[in-house]
């Protein structure tokens with residue numbers, strides 16, 4: 001997939017994308033589709049597990065409890081996932097529906113319902129009896145309610161990343177694996193110079209999609225806005241007689257909020273044999289971590305903590321002992337950082353996806369490609385720029 005890059009070729013790129021997690025891979029594809037000469041640089045291999053984008057599956061949902069400001073990007077991303085699925089040999093997106101379960105009045109239920117209603121997203125509101133009848137793996141309290149989003153998807157994460165990268169390469173993109181970018185240097189009157197170990201290059205524009213490492217490149221601008229966090233994720237198996245209830249046609253991707261506001265997410269088994277349920281906390285067990293040291297597997301205490309939270313909800317699930325840890329790159333308000341650098345000319349970035357960014361990759365990649373080439377994007381991204389953290393300067397009374 002990767003092309004060898006000769007020193008002569010190195011000065012001829014319109015755009016260089018740094019970091020090929022799902023955001024960089026999608027951006028590289030969308031830039032290459034526009035006919036630009038693009039280079040993607042990735043410190044590791046195409047499917048390494050040191051960032052945030054690896055693994056089998058992710059959730060795509062649009063009835064976003066987090067707010068309707070995300071919906072335009074989600075709508076664009078939905079179309080993008082369908083396109084990628086159509087164009088790929090392997091399945092990239094599977095319509096499982098999404099079940100968002102919690103106490104009445106919780107922010108998960110009210111937020112999902114509100115966004116779905118206001119943005120015309122197909123959904124239904126279910127009581128406890130209906131939840132158990134339709135989704136037998138889920139055992140809920142009598143007062144529990146759910147928002148069911150029929151068109152939510154399970155995304156196949158590694159396949160999606162590989163598909164974007166191979167489609168970008170087919171469009172002529174060059175990809176350079178195993179090369180860490182060490183620094184970006186402003187050049188008088190021109191674009192930045194990109195430096196690695198024993199090489200350097202210039203290009204028309206640079207897109208930074210370096211996940212938890214992004215603050216190293218724009219320390220003034222983003223350094224104190226992003227915090228990499230270690231977050232464990234667990235795999236569960238189910239007894240053979242009950243396995244059927246945990247397959248995608250009866251077991252939607254789900255979010256569950258308990259009385260304390262703890263949020264758990266989960267995805268179905270996707271094969272009758274192998275490929276267990278994946279479950280994790282979204283807003284607990286997050287610990288600030290040096291991004292290069294976040295792979296520590298879950299501890300016994302962490303496992304017990306998760307098990308206590310979900311054993312009533314999913315009585316058929318048995319912990320397999322398989323668990324990993326991964327990186328959430330958090331911003332202060334758990335939203336994204338997308339924009340154009342004020343620190344370095346011709347540098348654009350997308351990161352701090354705060355543990356919910358995968359689903360947005362087609363939309364973000366397309367909008368970044370527009371920003372780079374046209375100077376503006378069809379979807380308003382102002383809600384995602386760091387400007388939101390910069391307090392307005394109060395007028396002096398004197």
Ligand SMILES: Cc1cc2nc3c(=O)[nH]c(=O)nc-3n(C[C@H](O)[C@H](O)[C@H](O)COP(=O)(O)OP(=O)(O)OC[C@H]3O[C@@H](n4cnc5c(N)ncnc54)[C@H](O)[C@@H]3O)c2cc1C
Pocket residue numbers: 018019020021022023024041042043044050051052053054057058059060179180181182209210211212213231232233265280326327328350351352353354355356357358359360
């Ligand atoms: C366990 C877990 C579950 C999740 N579940 C969901 C979900 O269900 N739905 C959802 O929407 N989101 C989910 N997310 C969040 C989502 O996966 C992330 O938001 C997304 O993958 C972030 O992608 P990224 O490309 O920004 O970062 P990354 O995947 O971290 O990619 C950054 C890349 O940059 C490279 N890089 C860094 N520095 C350099 C350098 N100096 N030179 C060259 N390359 C460099 C890295 O090697 C890496 O490959 C989940 C995340 C985790 C960890």
